[in-house]
Amino acid sequence: MATNKKATAVAAIALTLAAAAGGVFWYQQKNRQEAPITDIEQEITEITEPPTTEPIKGMSLEDAVIGDEPGMTGKAKVLLQKNADTVGWITIPGTKVDNPIVQSDDDEFYLDMGYDHKPYRAGTVFLDFRDRFGDDEAAQSDNQILYGHNMANNEMFGSLRRYRQDYSYWKTAPFIELESNYRSYTYVIFGLVITDGSANATWRYWNMEDFATEDEFNAFVEIVKQKNLTTIPVDVRPGDKLLTLSTCYSDADDSRFLVIARRVRPDENADTFKALFAE
Numbered sequence: 001m002a003t004n005k006k007a008t009a010v011a012a013i014a015l016t017l018a019a020a021a022g023g024v025f026w027y028q029q030k031n032r033q034e035a036p037i038t039d040i041e042q043e044i045t046e047i048t049e050p051p052t053t054e055p056i057k058g059m060s061l062e063d064a065v066i067g068d069e070p071g072m073t074g075k076a077k078v079l080l081q082k083n084a085d086t087v088g089w090i091t092i093p094g095t096k097v098d099n100p101i102v103q104s105d106d107d108e109f110y111l112d113m114g115y116d117h118k119p120y121r122a123g124t125v126f127l128d129f130r131d132r133f134g135d136d137e138a139a140q141s142d143n144q145i146l147y148g149h150n151m152a153n154n155e156m157f158g159s160l161r162r163y164r165q166d167y168s169y170w171k172t173a174p175f176i177e178l179e180s181n182y183r184s185y186t187y188v189i190f191g192l193v194i195t196d197g198s199a200n201a202t203w204r205y206w207n208m209e210d211f212a213t214e215d216e217f218n219a220f221v222e223i224v225k226q227k228n229l230t231t232i233p234v235d236v237r238p239g240d241k242l243l244t245l246s247t248c249y250s251d252a253d254d255s256r257f258l259v260i261a262r263r264v265r266p267d268e269n270a271d272t273f274k275a276l277f278a279e
Helices: 074-082 158-165 214-227 270-278
Strands: 086-091 098-102 143-147 175-180 184-196 242-250 255-263
Touching (some): 074 086, 074 175, 158 184, 158 242, 158 255, 175 242, 184 214
Parallel strands (some): 143 242
Antiparallel strands (some): 086 098, 086 175, 175 184, 184 255, 242 255
């Protein structure tokens, strides 16, 4: 597991479910000194058209632009021609989540910027700037943290609300497909959590990309179990790679809704979990 890292907080803004005529962005302040969050003037940008990602999604490997980096998928080569910040793609079967993933050295950049670098109110799903999700699996972060707006029309992470509206919905949509630029992974959900996203939070999940020890890993998993909205009997053990999806829950108390999953192990498949979904 990775060694110690700087304590930092991460920015994230989301739209409330009841937002009208454009809604209100959520914001979780990133400050490397962990200073208190300050008020930020929230501006709504006029949007003329959505990001142009749909034609890319269905592109075949034969259409790919052949690059020089070995091991990169054809799909990634195509996407990188459109946006050099591309680090993958996320799909959750049974939801509307089906999006490219970007990563910038500024976690605020894609809050209101589309995949095509045009202003877009829904932003783009982005990976925390500190995370590593490259070809070397041993060097990948222990916990990939993705941020997306909670859009009323179900764009980005808006459709994740189904998991908290119906606690049994995880049985209908238990898996998350996460692609890097090199290969595809499947994750199984084990946590649905509503938690404090403010500067005063005692559990700063956004700073937990890597765990220095097994005890740190186990402590993270235990807190997820304690905060879980429902019982999900998926086992998690040190060495498992984790995935945390973060979106807004309520602007009133600066809370966040998290969907947390662990990577399906090499000796597992969908049938491994079938009995859990039937209960």
